[in-house]
Amino acid sequence: MTAQIPDYDLPETNRQVRLVARPVGTPKASDFEIVSTPVSEPGDGQLLVRNLYLSADPVQRGWAANDAVQKIGDPMRSLAVGVAVKSRVEGIADGDLVYGFFGWQDYAIARRADVLTRIGKPRVSVSSYAGALGMPGVTAWLAFNGLAPPTEGQTVLVSTAAGTVGSIVGQIAARAGARPIGLTGSDDKVAMCKKRFGYAEAFNYKTVDLDEALSSAAPDGLDTFYDNTGGAILDTAIRHMKRYGRIIACGTAATPSWSPPPTGLRNEREILLRALTWSGFVIFDHADRFEEAVERLAELSLDGELQFEEDIDEGMPAVLDALPALFSGANRGKKLVFVGKA
Amino acid sequence: MTAQIPDYDLPETNRQVRLVARPVGTPKASDFEIVSTPVSEPGDGQLLVRNLYLSADPVQRGWAANDAVQKIGDPMRSLAVGVAVKSRVEGIADGDLVYGFFGWQDYAIARRADVLTRIGKPRVSVSSYAGALGMPGVTAWLAFNGLAPPTEGQTVLVSTAAGTVGSIVGQIAARAGARPIGLTGSDDKVAMCKKRFGYAEAFNYKTVDLDEALSSAAPDGLDTFYDNTGGAILDTAIRHMKRYGRIIACGTAATPSWSPPPTGLRNEREILLRALTWSGFVIFDHADRFEEAVERLAELSLDGELQFEEDIDEGMPAVLDALPALFSGANRGKKLVFVGKA
Known part of the structure; x- marks a missing residue:
């Protein structure tokens, strides 16, 4: 084709x-x-x-x-x-x-x-x-599968869930039988997350109480947080992680400037007591696996299994x-x- | 014996x-x-x-x-x-x-x-x-070897370096050919870190400018930070990590109370851009490996290779x-x- x-x-x-x-x-x-x-x-x-x-x-x-x-x-x-x-x-x-x-x-x-x-x-x-087959899609594919491969029954939170990275993370999670919960910034994007990108639940982080929304949508906690925002969303989400949960740091969209670095809640005790693993992912470190990931994503797309x-x-x-x-x-x-x- | x-x-x-x-x-x-x-x-x-x-x-x-x-x-x-x-x-x-x-x-x-x-x-x-053969020693042994095994030539920062956990981390690092740098809270503990616990360098964090001390002692950055304190020491140390570095969260001694959680510098961008892996370790999750670690530490002690x-x-x-x-x-x-x- x-x-x-x-x-x-x-x-x-x-x-x-x-x-x-x-x-x-x-x-x-x-x-x-x-x-x-x-x-x-x-x-x-x-x-x-x-x-x-x-x-x-x-x-x-x-x-x-x-x-x-x-x-x-x-x-x-x-x-x-x-x-x-x-x-x-x-x-x-x-x-x-x-x-x-x-x-x-x-x-x-x-x-x-x-x-x-x-x-x-x-x-x-x-x-x-x-x-979907470029940097955002390959980032989603390599980071998610490499750092915290989703499995059946897991609960996965994704920030900027309607973006290209987040929309593909949601679909990868859903295909694996995991339960993706998406955060995005408008009601029409919430609808799109659920209708097209495989999200079991999605929330407009600007209008919900995120702490309550997560308590309700993930009462047993989160196995994985695929984080494209950092900031206050991270501070809330980390307190909903299950023990041994994994956080993928993939973007810091919530923070407009890092000079000087802003302050926020201290999170090291959450990492310690929940025995979390929090890893950063920079796609440009993975150029050697780029074309392989593009191939996999192209196959999904040709099979009609990749919405974007x-x-x-x-x-x-x-x-x-x-x-x-x-x-x-x-x-x-x-x-x-x-x-x-x- | x-x-x-x-x-x-x-x-x-x-x-x-x-x-x-x-x-x-x-x-x-x-x-x-x-x-x-x-x-x-x-x-x-x-x-x-x-x-x-x-x-x-x-x-x-x-x-x-x-x-x-x-x-x-x-x-x-x-x-x-x-x-x-x-x-x-x-x-x-x-x-x-x-x-x-x-x-x-x-x-x-x-x-x-x-x-x-x-x-x-x-x-x-x-x-x-x-x-040394109890919870602190076994914590040092299982956390360090499990999450970021030290190797020849690596630079490893350790906080509360003169404590039982930190003193054993220093010795494990030195035995592996890594270069441990210790942080502790008094000059006599600095001396003990260097004389007895294998530390190549040690600093009194209360009296040095930690940022300058790390720039000078680890000009190429840190491969591993074995963190028993969190807090301001963590905020400084994370900015000295090498890319792909590892942080072991093992204690939060610097923070007297977590209710409400205190604030500090945001660290998620450091995790992302440095592609760090930051993991929490709770010894009570590892009861099944406790006696095995005690055996190894007893052997080191009997060989005269474990100072405490x-x-x-x-x-x-x-x-x-x-x-x-x-x-x-x-x-x-x-x-x-x-x-x-x-």
Whole structure:
């Protein structure tokens, strides 16, 4: 089975969305500017990628804040799905679809190490390689299965449950016979969690008393907490963990700035007395298992067993608003911007 | 090799140290009273133990605060080493030395499940079965080897490094070729850590700038933090962990009361970005491996490879001051009270 690559053009200049101010907290549109530059030629061991879908991901907030990762004046570091229009990399042919660190721009000059997935001919929709089959999906798959594999009858709490990571965690848990409980920030997302993403229960953390909701939905406690938020949600959830429970630290969406580090309830006694194991997961440490996970997720998708939502804007200027939308929760699925038509 | 059981008498009444007030924070002498009662006869499946060494341990603070564990008016729950003077338990003979949950009293009626170590004839000094070969030593052995086994060249930070748990963690680390760094609360304990317990470096956390001390003593970061304190020491140490480092939560000595839980720096981002694994360890979950660990520690001790300090008072009234001494750091080694001579 092959999916269609959408029509795209090959403009003569490269529009770049450059970071021009170090963001304070969440990046905003005015921290960026769009600049047109010439298209470069790939050198030996490089490929020229025509980006189709630019990705907006929470991790970019941390990158934008970090001078060692993101220089002011450079195109914003990002993931993207694109076509290798001119490849001088072994194993990647002209015309292959690729997913990797290609930046917010029309064209990227990339090395093999920048490519996370050599897709070749797509088997499922091209945009999904940046979402359910991209960093968020692979994060869900490798973190959950690697750190706290769900089993029959377990109760699993997931924060940002309607996001791409959380929605796939819910489905993995449900497939394993576990009972996923989702936390999200609006009533329509609560409905989507239950209807599409396999959640047995879901709550709008903005409107419920979370302590009471967990007491009621998980009276025997939580086996696993897949945590994409930290903050007050974590402080409440950790006190509902069963003994020997596991917490996966996968994101800190609840905290807009870590400089200086904010304060919160002390949690070390919970870890001790409940004999918990709390582990951090950073997907970029697991590049060697990335393509294997993409394959598994593609199979689930082809079998109709992987539900996901995408929120796709069009045109380079839309990129400026992508991160603000993400952090305000305004997006309705994996946030992407199609830039294949200049 | 057999060690001598010290002389003891068999008084006609049983002095009990009963908890008479729910302690606020650290238990103090006036929370207890000493009462004489008749000596009971063991029923079927029970044994009568003549306690010799009563133990004072940090965990008793938590027990004393918890109505489900410790009733007001009951003898204080504690560990002790004693002699089975009358056994109706299979596998335990009259005259066997035993270690277990015998309470702060002259005599205990115990079941098999209350006995952590059936010692029989002691191979090393009787008091050490309550310290280096007792709960603290076995905790150090099973937690460290189980959760983050030290290996050659690793840097391991240990808090309450001069205590019985910490002193043995230091020695296990040093024997494995790791580099243990100890934190303790006085200059003479710093000296003891380095001279006797295998520590490559040790600091008085009350007088150094801990952040600077760790930057200097572990410029490449910490592989493991064996944490007996939590609190501000933890908040500093976690920011010195290497990526993929491990934290063992084994005690929260720095925090006098958890009701309400105090606040501190948020640490979830450190766990995430450093991809740490932070695990809690409660020794009472590991009763099945207790005697095996005691055997290993006894062998080390007989080989002269296990250094430990004991701080032994005499006479039942001394028990009243044992916990205040422990939490003020006034003790100089495993805190025990010999009560074998009424």
